[in-house]
Amino acid sequence: MIPLTTPDPFGIYANPVGHWFVVVVAMLLLAFVLVTATAYVVFFERVALGFMQRRPGPNRVGPRGLLQLAADGVKGLFKEGFAPVGVDRVLFVIAPGIAVASVLLGWAVIPVGIWGDVTYWISDLNVGILLVLAVSSMNVYAIMLGGWASNNKYSLLGGLRAAAQLISYEMAMGLSLVPVFMIVGSLRLQDIVTYTVHWGPYSGPIPLLLLAPVSFLIYLVAAVAETNRAPFDLPEAEQELIGGFLTEYSGFRFFMFYLAEYLGVLTQSTLVALLFFAGWYLPLIPGVIALGLKVVFFLFVFIWLRATFPRLRYDMLMRLGWKVLLPLGLANVVITAVLLVLLT
Amino acid sequence: MSVFTDVSALLVGLKTTLSEAFKPHVTVEYPEQKSVRSQRYRGRHYLRRYDNGLERCIGCELCAAACPVGCILVIAAENTAEHRVSPGERYAKVYEINMLRCIFCGYCEEACPVQAIVLGPEYELSDVSREQFIYTKEKLLEPGPQQTPLHAGRRR
Numbered sequence: 001m002i003p004l005t006t007p008d009p010f011g012i013y014a015n016p017v018g019h020w021f022v023v024v025v026a027m028l029l030l031a032f033v034l035v036t037a038t039a040y041v042v043f044f045e046r047v048a049l050g051f052m053q054r055r056p057g058p059n060r061v062g063p064r065g066l067l068q069l070a071a072d073g074v075k076g077l078f079k080e081g082f083a084p085v086g087v088d089r090v091l092f093v094i095a096p097g098i099a100v101a102s103v104l105l106g107w108a109v110i111p112v113g114i115w116g117d118v119t120y121w122i123s124d125l126n127v128g129i130l131l132v133l134a135v136s137s138m139n140v141y142a143i144m145l146g147g148w149a150s151n152n153k154y155s156l157l158g159g160l161r162a163a164a165q166l167i168s169y170e171m172a173m174g175l176s177l178v179p180v181f182m183i184v185g186s187l188r189l190q191d192i193v194t195y196t197v198h199w200g201p202y203s204g205p206i207p208l209l210l211l212a213p214v215s216f217l218i219y220l221v222a223a224v225a226e227t228n229r230a231p232f233d234l235p236e237a238e239q240e241l242i243g244g245f246l247t248e249y250s251g252f253r254f255f256m257f258y259l260a261e262y263l264g265v266l267t268q269s270t271l272v273a274l275l276f277f278a279g280w281y282l283p284l285i286p287g288v289i290a291l292g293l294k295v296v297f298f299l300f301v302f303i304w305l306r307a308t309f310p311r312l313r314y315d316m317l318m319r320l321g322w323k324v325l326l327p328l329g330l331a332n333v334v335i336t337a338v339l340l341v342l343l344t
Numbered sequence: 345m346s347v348f349t350d351v352s353a354l355l356v357g358l359k360t361t362l363s364e365a366f367k368p369h370v371t372v373e374y375p376e377q378k379s380v381r382s383q384r385y386r387g388r389h390y391l392r393r394y395d396n397g398l399e400r401c402i403g404c405e406l407c408a409a410a411c412p413v414g415c416i417l418v419i420a421a422e423n424t425a426e427h428r429v430s431p432g433e434r435y436a437k438v439y440e441i442n443m444l445r446c447i448f449c450g451y452c453e454e455a456c457p458v459q460a461i462v463l464g465p466e467y468e469l470s471d472v473s474r475e476q477f478i479y480t481k482e483k484l485l486e487p488g489p490q491q492t493p494l495h496a497g498r499r500r
Binding site: 048051052053054055056059304305307308309 | 354357358360361362364365366367368369370371373
């Protein structure tokens with residue numbers, strides 16, 4: 001979280017050692033905040049799902065159940081990390097680590113907000129959004145390797161499904177963002193968020209949702225598929241595959257996969273808020289809180305979708321990806337390009 | 345257009361789940377709230393007394409005979425003029441129910457000719473050791489009117 005216009009009263013930042021110290025502290029702080037936030041994403045999901053099923057959700061541990069996830073986390077840490085006979089031990093152990101690392105890496109370039117006139121992020125990359133897309137799709141390696149290493153047919157099926165699903169939806173996701181890049185003219189996340197228009201009397205930031213609504217819809221569907229969430233949770237598919245790639249995982253490794261899944265949800269919610277809803281701009285509300293509100297809203301959308309829709313059948317999933325979202329994304333790119341040329 | 349009907353179906357689903365979230369919960373939060381039990385609910389057993397304080401049980405062992413899992417032990421003894429416990433000839437000197445075996449079928453209640461053994465409404469019978477689940481006569485017997493402080497020492 002290095003400030004954009006660095007206020008450096010003590011000269012720490014100019015000093016190379018001080019610079020690295022600041023970066024490492026910021027990274028640790030961000031990782032801590034993200035893991036804690038993820039725990040509360042899980043809590044939020046359990047409560048919201050509970051309300052939609054007309055039950056209160058977890059409300060026993062701590063005030064209003066807020067410490068439930070701490071209790072679950074401690075329980076998971078002390079559970080036996082069981083590995084069945086015949087697993088590929090190295091890959092079996094590495095896979096959950098890849099899952100968490102790949103999602104956390106994406107946060108290196110995500111601007112987490114603005115306080116005063118200072119924007120905060122770890123690294124200001126001019127192709128930030130590409131890095132996020134590339135790194136978040138590394139998650140599939142974790143799922144595939146974990147599924148393959150488990151020596152279990154259901155795990156393997158889950159892993160293969162994850163791979164096929166990711167290929168189908170990553171294309172649509174990338175294509176859905178192309179119009180955004182064309183409109184903004186930059187791949188830096190900061191530029192996309194701070195994109196301003198000068199329309200007659202109004203001059204200021206605008207949510208890109210208004211300029212690229214089709215992109216938003218495609219991106220939202222692809223993001224749900226990308227994070228393997230219901231209704232696209234085929235790699236897990238409790239009813240058909242007993243949990244898919246998670247079948248043989250237990251204890252801490254299982255928790256790491258879960259952490260990765262919910263971190264992914266948090267990442268995608270933040271990206272949707274940044275890309276299509278003008279990130280930290282909201283009238284009357286300071287930047288960090290505005291971004292937080294938008295992220296919470298999209299987290300709720302993820303949960304809402306899970307509470308509402310049944311899982312797609314595998315062929316339906318493929319059909320939606322290749323025959324609907326991909327052509328729609330291509331048409332969206334072409335139409336946006338034509339409109340841009342005509343209007344400018 | 346089938347696309348629009350499909351999408352509107354999705355929106356109807358979203359609206360349904362959202363509106364459900366604002367309806368009251370159906371959960372009974374157990375230790376604080378308890379669901380209403382039927383009047384005929386069969387829970388923990390009681391041994392009843394007559395209004396004058398005499399025990400109803402006459403030690404006939406019909407409950408033990410009726411019990412499908414054999415969890416009732418009755419050892420009867422004769423009533424005497426000086427030591428009268430029940431109005432009949434005999435009374436239950438030992439009356440024990442093994443609550444770990446009991447299936448709460450209520451056959452003992454039906455078999456009893458004097459309505460001495462009844463199944464009450466209590467169902468929270470957990471305990472910390474197996475021995476605690478052998479319900480002795482002292483635990484089962486409902487307190488009598490004589491067990492005032494004045495007489496309490498004399499009865500046992």
